[in-house]
Amino acid sequence: MVTFLPARPGRLADVPAFERTIGGAESNVACALAAAGHRAKWVSRVGSDGFGDHLVEAIGAYGVDVRAVRRDPVRPTGIYFRTADDRAADGHEVLYYRAGSAASAMSPATVPYRDLWGGRILHLSGITAALSDDCLALMRDLVSRRPGRPLVSFDVNYRPGLWRDAAGPAVLLELARGADVVFVGEDEAEEAWGLRGAAAVRAALPEPGVLVVKQGAAGATVFAQEELPTPPLPAVTLSGSAAGLRGIGERGSTGTGLRPGPRSSNSPKDFVQGGPPGAACAARLAERAAGDAECATQPSPSVDVVAPVGAGDAFAAGFLSATLRNLPVRDRIRHGHLMAAAVLTVPGDITQPPTRAHADRLVALDDTGWGRLRLGPGWTGDDQEVRTP
16 A cells, blocks of 8 residues: 655644655565565555555565556555554554545456465464454465465554454454464464463464564564475565565575464463563473474564564564565564664664665674664665664
């Protein structure tokens, strides 16, 4: 969708001008992956209007394959406006104009599945499920487990303002249980499901092979079951955004599959647990209830934040990029943090990430070196020195 960024901080009523840019959870991930050297495809629907032209051209300029984007001759391209502050801030405002948009018409009948199953990873967002009943039907079909499907990645992305009724949290939990890799913020898990702490989230979601619980400045905790090999798929990346769906692939890489965990019959309200991030791993590995072979927590580096938006999508892109490279879980988390830091140090939702060599050098730091990182504007350039306290 098209995003309008405010020219200055303050209430939407007080902002005199906005800058037009591109937005949408899935398209953000696709752009970041393409910029990082992967082959990505964005699958979506946009209007046959100027905003649709802008989206297709701008996303394609990042190197994303946009040939699967359908143009709707009747419905408009979705847009939204937001304030400049953090989404969690009390004064944060977001206005969505997406009801009846082209993306809301996505359904099992309007999205060709040949565009969705050709890559190694299909990345989806909970935002798409909130757009319409047809979109929800499509999402339910895509997360249903069946032979030959690509690895399904799902970012919960709970946005209360998009859901038309109180069913949103339960729907998102249902969709997450069908995915292979799930991203969820610790704060949104508490808001949507009443869960406190990463261990409680894992207890309520034992099915995904990989569960990533993002914990803001504290870092992220990942629960991973045993990895199993899958046949390599064509190196095509399928993608979708808040207006579509997607997947990811890289030339010359091999596939990675994950075994689904046991189905949970419990309500999320049955699991409430707090404690520091490290305690979550100790608790879950002691229980082994989800069959986890590994649990890892990595802190976020210190970041001089320019704009607190887009970090979640960027983290997912960094983590998935490292997953495609079959890197260890610790390194996947760190690559997620670095991609998020790249976005946090610019005004918009998307930016040029660090080169792979640059990121790999930072990821390889020992715990002391990683803990001393301080990343500010311009740090992604190879000629920029990363500061330490």
